[in-house]
Amino acid sequence: MEDGLPQSWMKVQLGDVLSSIIGGGTPSKDREDYFQGDIPLMTVKDMRSRRPSGTGFNITAEALANSSAKLVPADTLVIATRMGLGKIVRAPFETAINQDLKALFPAEGMDKSFVEFWFLSMAQRIEAMGTGTTVKGIRLNGLAGLDFPLPLSEEQRRIVEKIEVLFVQLDKGEEAVRQVQGLLKRYRQSVLKAAVTGALTADWRAENRDKLDHGRDLLARILDTRRETWAGRSRYKEPVTPDTSDLPELPEGWVWAAVDAVGEVTTGATPASAKKDAFFGGDIPFLKPTDLDQGALVAEAREFLTDAGADASRTVRKGAVLVTCIGATTGKTGVNRFDRAAFNQQINAVEPFDTVALGDYLYWVFVGSAFQAQIWANAAATTLPIINKSKFSRLPVPVPSVAEQSVIVAVVEAQLARADELERLCETELARASALRQSILKQAFAGRLVPQDPADEPASALLARIRAAAPGKKTRKAKA
Template structure:
């Protein structure tokens, strides 16, 4: 693979990646020998340790005996580590310089550069070529994403004079440090926005947000107690539960806060005509048809996300299909797995969407309650806290139907709910505008990084010095050193 640069800068040259140092693979000392893995001092690097640009340690360590008695090798500090086998290669090519002597597992390859090549210079170049390497060096026909090492070694690298390599690295790191500071500030903004969003939701569902409006309109509002009575009548008339109709339980309000005037506590059960989850016997219908099986990953906090669609094609007239098909303004709650407790509203009139067994479908007796219920159940300091107290099962979290039914819900007058939604939407719109601006700046920062790297390896980032030894002379020395290089990296601990 060439670097697609038709004209190299003054005193630069070109070489293949494979000829710029000593390459080595990884190995795993026997797990059966516990002494290899106990009180070890040598970091044993695997792909999970390659999240940052430099490696200072690893989750696992091995002993010197483990290195001596296995296929693992001691890789000297300032070597380049590259992930060549991992699912992460579907998205990015992790490469890093190690700051200490390490061993690596079989999913990594290492390159200990010759003294004429600055390892950070080469690492920055490989990062700049990230997507081209993934495209041109991918090993096809393997179950796990992999890089073909032979192709990787043929990658063409622009080589600058050594002093210029150092100047380029220093300039890149200075500019990237400034961009990193900006991105850190943007991440802080994201955290602040998340907290502000939660404060808006909590203020809404506790009545604080509409306190002034409520005081001005108290004389004309239907009391929540009367609204609840109407809802219960609708519930009786539209009951879809099993067996004979059962009156809902009254929630325990002992430890609950006092409500605003005109509000009333009730149970979630009292506000529903239907509560169910998906069928467990639909495997034969999976992966076909136009129906959508709503999975836990589709239920995001106050956001129905269909970026991933799992198709399903059950008979439309089957009892399981009828009871688990969603309608507009149904409430969806994840009841099994890592995202247990996430809540959103089903927002459309589209048919043939069915909840899976990990998602509960809750149908309000009055559709106008849906937005308030979604907001209350998703709000920290309100319904979300109740759900989190109910969640059980450390390994695989769960919520039961009985727990959902018992959630205590504050019921405001419908007119106040409408005003509440108007004010919340205004606040959330403002938050979204700031979030959009934040995303724009992150995109700009990423583009600047790519521009810096492009300029760096086109010779435009720092000035050339005609007194620097030409790269061609470096490559002559490198080729001579290659002929004399040992087949196994030395145990040196530092490099100049």
């Protein structure tokens, strides 16, 4: 037994069981016409699945002829040797490959799927072999020199069949889990929709009908509160009445109101970098869009300001709702849980008026699909999407009484907590399936997945035939 392998196996190098390794290239990008053909050109970006359905680029025959790009047959093993290390695919179509990819051609007697599964079992090790500062790559001599466990052809096929049977079972389990995740996503949105349309608290509202204000009274109190809290600021302006013509009808006692009718809206600022020493390094949290990943519990920050820095920025109190207003993460929302926090110019903040709105209720309104759609519909189409304070302030929100808001928050949090628990179970099962795959592969290439057949000839006979079929074979070498 060699290094724990079955008696009939051999430990060789990957290069010993390949007839050739072929590299590729990219046609000149100065020639736009080169990229207007019908020949697929595969790059690392196309390796999102083991059986890609297409490529992001197509080139012409002239481009292929006048470049180092290489055309490989359908079902060829293609690996990444620069970026995406450890990835391997078999495209079901003929394709050219670029310089970041290499095509592996197993020798006669080698099962292609056996080589593919072995490569998958080595993915983490291959990724760790990458060198380079900005982009990791692997040299072919290092790849070809990897130890390879070699059984005879018949056993290779038995191992592949067993792996495929087990992987199909895991695929079915993972698909079922992902279906549950999809249902959970829809469930969360249905809970939020029910929350902001009044359906979630319909029974509570019926039980408390005599205690609730009429919608007209609620709206009047909202406007009165806004006027009272405006003292000391610029000349008072009534909030814009939102256009409700395309909005759903609300339950009795609810009203549509603009964002700035239920809270004070401000846009953040970053203190001048010229005074970095005076402004940064204190104990006042300075929040940015990345900090809003915490959602309803923004209680950690990556940067902090001094009192002077906070005065040069914008600050909000605990319970303020923060919404990213620029960039790809526009609409990302969180609730400040610090007693006082500063925030930068990429965020619009809403400090709810105490007798009108709860920050936690506004949070669930803002993260719902309907409000998110409003944000993006009103975002300016510039280089980066942006929704300024003025437009954000005018967006309509459904407002029930504070008492009902409190009930909504409690019910939503309880129902979504159960969904989150199920989501964690799903993630655990997916991680377990991934670990099982690696365990199966480990057993397979240690010779312990299928029984040995005493009738099999030793792997040395297969290796002898491979060498005899390709005397003097050399692995093509290229820089990664």
